[in-house]
Amino acid sequence: MSRSRRVLVITNYFPPGGGVGVQRVLNIVKHLEEHDWQPLVLCNAHPHAIPHDPTLLAALPADLAVRRIPPLIAFPACARLGRKRTSAPPSTLPLRLLCFLLVPDPFIGWVRPAVRAALRWCREEEIDLILTTSPPHSTHFVGRIVNRRLGLPWVADFRDAWSTDPDRHLSLHNRLRISLLEKRQERRVVEAADRIVSVTDVHRDDFLVRFPALAREDVRVVMNGYAPGEFDGLEPLRSDPEGFVVTYTGTMDTLRRSPLPLIRALARLRSREPAIAGAVRLVLVGEYPPALPAAVTELGLEEAVTFTGRVSHREALGYQLGSDVNVVIYNGPADRRSAQIMSGKIFEYIGAGRPVLVLAPPEAGVSRLVRENGLGAVADPGDPDRVAGALMALRGGEIPAASQERSTAFAWRNRVAEFAALFDTLVPVPGEPS
Numbered sequence: 001m002s003r004s005r006r007v008l009v010i011t012n013y014f015p016p017g018g019g020v021g022v023q024r025v026l027n028i029v030k031h032l033e034e035h036d037w038q039p040l041v042l043c044n045a046h047p048h049a050i051p052h053d054p055t056l057l058a059a060l061p062a063d064l065a066v067r068r069i070p071p072l073i074a075f076p077a078c079a080r081l082g083r084k085r086t087s088a089p090p091s092t093l094p095l096r097l098l099c100f101l102l103v104p105d106p107f108i109g110w111v112r113p114a115v116r117a118a119l120r121w122c123r124e125e126e127i128d129l130i131l132t133t134s135p136p137h138s139t140h141f142v143g144r145i146v147n148r149r150l151g152l153p154w155v156a157d158f159r160d161a162w163s164t165d166p167d168r169h170l171s172l173h174n175r176l177r178i179s180l181l182e183k184r185q186e187r188r189v190v191e192a193a194d195r196i197v198s199v200t201d202v203h204r205d206d207f208l209v210r211f212p213a214l215a216r217e218d219v220r221v222v223m224n225g226y227a228p229g230e231f232d233g234l235e236p237l238r239s240d241p242e243g244f245v246v247t248y249t250g251t252m253d254t255l256r257r258s259p260l261p262l263i264r265a266l267a268r269l270r271s272r273e274p275a276i277a278g279a280v281r282l283v284l285v286g287e288y289p290p291a292l293p294a295a296v297t298e299l300g301l302e303e304a305v306t307f308t309g310r311v312s313h314r315e316a317l318g319y320q321l322g323s324d325v326n327v328v329i330y331n332g333p334a335d336r337r338s339a340q341i342m343s344g345k346i347f348e349y350i351g352a353g354r355p356v357l358v359l360a361p362p363e364a365g366v367s368r369l370v371r372e373n374g375l376g377a378v379a380d381p382g383d384p385d386r387v388a389g390a391l392m393a394l395r396g397g398e399i400p401a402a403s404q405e406r407s408t409a410f411a412w413r414n415r416v417a418e419f420a421a422l423f424d425t426l427v428p429v430p431g432e433p434s
Contacts, residue, residue: 004038014043018053027412035420049079071110078106105136133157153426156193200365225412226351236322247323249285265387320352330360
């Protein structure tokens with residue numbers, strides 16, 4: 001019997017690193033062997049500025065080969081700065097200049113040692129294909145060099161956009177760096193990869209428009225998903241057994257992912273419909289800026305809003321399971337860039353089986369997904385009346401959760417089958433015609 005084909009998965013973020021960015025690669029390596037592909041993982045030993053969640057290690061296959069390579073030089077201050085999603089510049093001019101020069105991201109110091117390790121492992125294990133996944137986008141540099149040196153097929157997976165990422169257009173130094181340097185780097189990666197994978201149709205179409213050399217079959221869409229088994233044995237975490245619980249899980253800020261529209265909508269409801277709104281409880285799960293509790297206090301909602309702080313992934317799932325409504329937030333502009341936004345959190349919410357409230361521009365990818373699949377309600381975060389109206393509709397049971405059959409279509413097992421089918425076009429099963 002011939003051996004399974006081997007794919008080297010190159011990623012900066014991997015357990016025990018946590019957060020939503022880890023879930024895609026984690027589930028890819030969990031399910032690829034079901035499709036005659038054996039994954040091996042090369043990851044950053046010190047991925048700064050992401051949550052630490054050792055509970056995710058238990059979800060990895062027991063026989064998974066993982067090599068953790070330290071960077072040649074690390075820039076944790078710039079990595080943390082990049083995670084703030086804020087327009088505020090670095091506090092000192094030297095740090096600002098340093099961060100500007102780290103192109104395309106603060107993880108560039110990992111590329112050289114990762115290339116050496118990848119070349120060595122590819123030769124030792126007879127690797128058949130390379131998969132790189134970003135952000136950080138410097139990860140693709142490793143794939144490009146290995147592809148050029150060894151001629152192995154290479155798939156570049158973009159969990160987020162690169163030069164057109166709306167979160168990266170908040171600060172002047174990001175805009176300058178993208179316009180002067182990163183667009184050229186992005187072009188070299190996109191045009192060198194054998195296949196590109198994006199998470200939304202809008203992002204795929206953006207690639208095809210900006211890079212005319214690409215054929216449509218060169219760019220595939222594989223959305224994120226959820227793992228049904230993650231909810232097995234979980235006890236729902238519920239802040240108020242009698243109330244109507246509305247939950248947001250994920251990192252919060254005061255700009256693009258701010259729950260302030262939700263908090264203000266609750267305050268508005270309480271002034272208009274106190275008997276109904278008095279039973280609503282907001283649970284905000286994850287890191288949050290100090291300005292948010294102050295805003296809650298100013299609006300007199302201390303007893304109605306709970307901040308949990310950072311929790312493990314399992315705990316976050318428990319809060320989703322114990323909620324009546326789960327919320328996705330993206331306070332971005334209604335433009336072409338924002339239309340690419342597809343929060344990975346939405347798929348966990350689908351798995352939890354609760355209605356979803358999306359606070360995002362109507363044309364954002366996540367908004368369209370919810371509308372087209374009957375998963376819940378959508379409201380523009382800039383319109384407090386619509387947000388309050390959506391809460392009322394959800395509170396009254398007018399908007400149900402998606403059916404089990406529809407939810408199952410978003411399971412990770414089905415998404416990984418799409419990756420495997422793509423890999424098969426580049427490296428056919430031995431003995432089968434190409």
